[in-house]
Amino acid sequence: MPLLSEPTTPDSATPDSAIIDSAIIDSATPDSAIIDSAADAPPLSPTEQLFNEAVARYQAGEEAATLVPVFKDICDLAPKSSPAWTCLAWVYLLTDKADAAYRAAKKATKLNSKDPQARVNLVVAMLDSGQKGVRPHIELVQQLIEIDELRQEIVENIEEGLKRKPDWKSLQRVKQWLF
Template sequence: MTQTVEALFDQGIERYKAGEEPAELIPVFKDICDRAPKSSAAWACLAWLYLLSDKPAPAVKAAQKAVKLNPQDPQGRVNLAVAMLDAGKPGVRQHVEVASQVMGVAEDLRTEVMQNIDDGLTRKPDWKSLARVKEWLA
């Protein structure tokens, strides 16, 4: 029996939280994105996994899709800003500003995004672009 996209997504998140290597989870989230192309959360997760795997070019594309699907999601904006910094692309400021605005009115989103940033810096301590974005959001 085929698993639902939601079940695959939840399992992928659990595997990530359990410490599985991001590169091993990329195919899982690519499959989820193929099966649910309008899921901004799936695209944001895929972008994050690419970033953790030092693949900024596909991270930019995945993050752009996440932001296009849900322009008010601060995590998608943060992922796009970090991917653009990692890829050396301009236009980062607007994404950080939108993320900051949304986080300013939604404390639960602020907490979640900052926890994700801290997780990223734990997994990849020398991640300069993520540290810069964290500073800008603080």
């Protein structure tokens, strides 16, 4: 799931009401380092646990439609969590709710303007709902994914989306524009 990387433990400085953007584990991090840092990390808040469980359910193949209310609840509990809004936008997109996806993606990009997946979700929602003005967002994503790790994550997320929704024309267009 876009933005939905492996569930992790939060930074100790992160308030319980926020789910951190650094919930994304760098795939280059050795497993032993993750285990060591997890042992030293403070316990997860109930909201963070709920988020991690929802991510795991998505990654296990659960239908997006059943996860919409879960991510909606998470956004209600942590309204300043860009990752939660990005995930909500994605599951809305997978369930053909472009207008709701647009609102969630807009909120995610407002909270974190440099999250390329939030921007991709915004562009796809705009295309799916017939809105214009995607070019500046595509150009920003192109700049942001110059970092190889971010590029690879976006590639994987787009492929995941096309696997779940093979005839997704707007996501195919975004893929063509970016790569």
